[in-house]
Amino acid sequence: MIEAHEFVDAARERGFDWYAGVPCSYLTPFINYVLQDPKLHYYSAANEGDAVALIAGVALAGKRGVTMMQNSGLGNAVSPLTSLTWTFRLPQLLIVTWRGQPGVPDEPQHQLMGPITPQMLETMEIPWETFPTDAAEIGPALDRATAHMDATGRPYALVMQKGSVAPYALKSEGNRTRPAHTPAVTTLTGAAPSALPTRTDVLARVIERTPLENTVVLASTGFCGRELYALDDRANQLYLVGSMGCVTTIALGLALARPDLRVVALDGDGAALMRLGAMATLGAYGPRNLVHLLLDNAAHDSTGGQATVSPNVSFAGVAAACGYAFSIEGDALSVVDRLFDAESVDGVRFGCVLTRPGSPDGLPRPKVTPVDVQKRLGRHIDDTGARPDVTPQASAPAVS
Template identity: 40%
Template sequence: MIEPSFFFEQVKKNGTDFFAGVPDSLLKNLCAYITDNESNERHIIPANEGSAVALATGHHLATGSIPLVYMQNSGIGNAVNPLLSLVDSDVYRIPMVLVIGWRGEPGKKDEPQHVTQGRLTCPLLETMGIPYVVMAEDHDSLKKQIDDCYRSIRETGRPFAFVVKKDSFAPYSLQKNIPVTAEMTREAAIETVLLASRSDDIFVSTTGMASRELYELREKHGMGHGKDFLTVGSMGHASQIALGIALEKKNRRVVCIDGDGAALMQMGGLALIGERKPENYIHVVINNGAHDSVGGQPTIALSVDLAGIAKACGYASAVQVASPEDLRAELEKNAAGPRLVEVRVLKGARKDLGRPKESPQENKHAFMQFTAQ
């Protein structure tokens, strides 16, 4: 295993003094170490991976140094545009180190949403013309890889990527934990939403812990799973899936259970919801100020007025709540939407939290049967 401190010290020795990225479960120990040991000016967790590439580009243009960008391999999708139309050697030729968590590594068991991403990670880097190595798992070999990486970058002016397997980094626990003023856990908030819902409400939940908790709460209350579309991947897109459904099912209430990191990642979706004004749409944003599903690194959501943004975008109403009583009261109102309810919750999840037993295709089939009623 690689000590996060070793990797950090080696890239710093090579002149990297700026870090940007979206946290990943495979990189959580490295991300946590960077968060604890780099200043806020030199380490930024942006809304999405494309923004991380753009921030790194700006840093290089201003300083001439080689920045580092980290992401899960699913985030390559968000980064492709700036990597090919901005950073590429046929355009501005911007040097940077990419550190990519390899979910869905071929031959390793993983969740369905990671399988194709994992199979295509290395071929996609090859297609984009980005040289890469699978990160070594001992310090001596890694030091050589890092030296070769910076040699390549300085010779070509192009990015170089490290593809990181599961359990490559040694454990490290985040020390900088920003407290959240709240009464509920995320799971308790979702349970409150569930128990305040109508029997024909349609649910769309964001990726990560929220969908897993919704699934287990349905099990707990013997409700079945046909009412829920679990957005197991596609971070940030649950609100638009819910909008597409709400526009077609005007006689049914559609509840989107979103997360703060997901809402920030595709915040433009709020503007479209506000412009379309679906009266049957309730947007519940669970805000714990953290990328909780991938290690707990902070988002900027606790310092952002999400309700104010929603109102400015055209939502009929938008409020922030922190207690189960206030949340329940908001959900039981018979008011036209779109409505946004931001729920401040505590960080963390149960250690024994399970995963859906049905396949995504089975979930889709049951969900479409329910929405057709």
Template identity: 50%
Template sequence: MAGAAYRAGRGPRRRTARRGSHPVSTATALDARTLVDLLRTRAFGPFTGVPCSFLGPVISCLEAEYPREYLIAANEGEAVALAAGAHLAGRKPVVILQNSGLGNTVNPLTSLCHTLRLPVLLFVTWRGRPGHPDEPQHELMGRITTEMLTSMEIAHEVLPEDPAGLAERLGAAEAHMAATGLPYAFVVPKGAVAPYPTTPHTAPGPRPLRRAEAIGHIVDAMDPRSLVVATTGKTARELERDFDRPENLYVVGSMGCASSVALGVALHAPGRRVLALDGDGAALMRLEAMATIGRHANTDLCHVLLDNEAYESTGGQPTASAGVDFGAIATACGYRATADVADSAALTAAVRHAQDTGGAQLIRVRIAPGSDPGLG
């Protein structure tokens, strides 16, 4: 492997947790319920999209108070297409997305909504906003977010800070969409929406593995020379914190791409075992990757899917994984074998078996939601 592609380290080791981010002041933040009610008063809905922590409170409000009005989408392009269909059926849809997902929306926004004049209302968060420190994967997109919207001929403005201002600008957005047939976007900075109170739910029965525990069992069971590609978010952070090593690649950003990166490594690193640490939300966002992996079933790739049924990094909003049989999909795509595990012994056995027998194999690991608050 080219050493530059992997983060340097001094072998597997336990590391102390990162310092958590500072809380954001909500002195001028909009109440999530107020924002939702203002939209519903103007008959906007349904709502669809992929979560971002900046708009997590809005999604939590919708799930708690108007669950039939919120459609979970696997990626942002799908959300735009769902919204286009809702508009054709006479609704006034709203799409919620992180600006890192704008790239996924370019095709449906420019070739579907623009061509057929299908106006959808967008709420696009502004990660990486210039002058506001953020994680490195958001830096470039933060600089070009408004430029991208302008290039797609989507009128946009920063989300107003007060309900009266938002009510007025929603009217202007509605008038613009009616006159042009084009989408309109509100760009949402960090802290623009106040937290929405939620009650943690504890499922009955034995406690599932936590993600960090599962990662520990995987690292202990795998060939120590394995090249590991970890998906963005909490998975990469926990792997880096607890088991940083030169053979690890932490895919910050690029949600859904880790398994494809791992396949690319496996195809061109003969003699090395490759292990992809994936997540349910990430896998659903780029489900087509499983079809490509299946076409290369002789590749020595162990695809481990850590499934907590949630977008953990953005606040724990649900994914659609609860109703998805990833093993059946992998089998249909051509994977050599699959396993579905929920405890440490079964996980350890599955990783060892997959690497001993070789070929593309999927291991779905049922884990508990939640993570260390100090992880960052």
């Protein structure tokens, strides 16, 4: 058994300052220590896949991060672990608890996941070893992890057994107060269905409002990224493939790790519905340099135009209820302008534009590979200077 600070201090020496995850009783002392260290950043995610995506955003900023989860949450994390971190080569250290470990009595819901946890990691090509339980083992384990991450650009896992870390109490529950009021939602509507803007119209306006210097644009999977690429393949853009619904949490990680950048997440209605809990995470932690723009055509356009349930949802209402500082929706391009003009708002901003379904004929797929576009973006933001009007935002208080 080790003390939490022994691992955290050794990890910090190797550049691991960023943590995200979903709690497990095995992780309790570890998370409690990280939460109460003012020099570390910890973010509580709605699910394990969102935690993986958030730390992927941190990696996109060129920093090291740790994602913590119970092994039962590996199922939630499969998509970003196989089509985001693996595909784009965005490394992170995984700490996965081993509930239901063979030979260790546990609850019935862990009886299957326990024995197959190593197999799941190996199937996803994630090398793993057991979490160190002796102080002398910590440094070598972290060195093996960082060597793999640096060589491959992909995750490495430490599987934590019961009793690996000595208890550490959470001395404060943090600020549990709610906002005094929900921010108002601005609605701009009135266009006939045939007069709705197209996705291309909206993306062209976004390009106008996101100059290369100090702005990053992350586009959701499907036609959103492909149309953005077709309009103008710029060095400050990344086109997500796979990991549907993860663009907002990737953007959150990048915006938190690089407060000097304006980070724009381009979302879709189907993707947002898949991971709606991510909006609560953005509402809690989202800094003022993060902009979330959702293009809603009420369809899964890239898979044949099947309908989504978005006509029953006010995404701007959800954003406001989740704590976004600014929320607007409508059926005109002016929504984009109002969203980008609200720079004085102290917090994350949200806009939803209703668009017509459909895409241009002959829409190309990006010729740049995911790894190449990630590296290109990394080089671009490395050369980007700080914006004087954007300041870092501290982690939100712990909420138990």
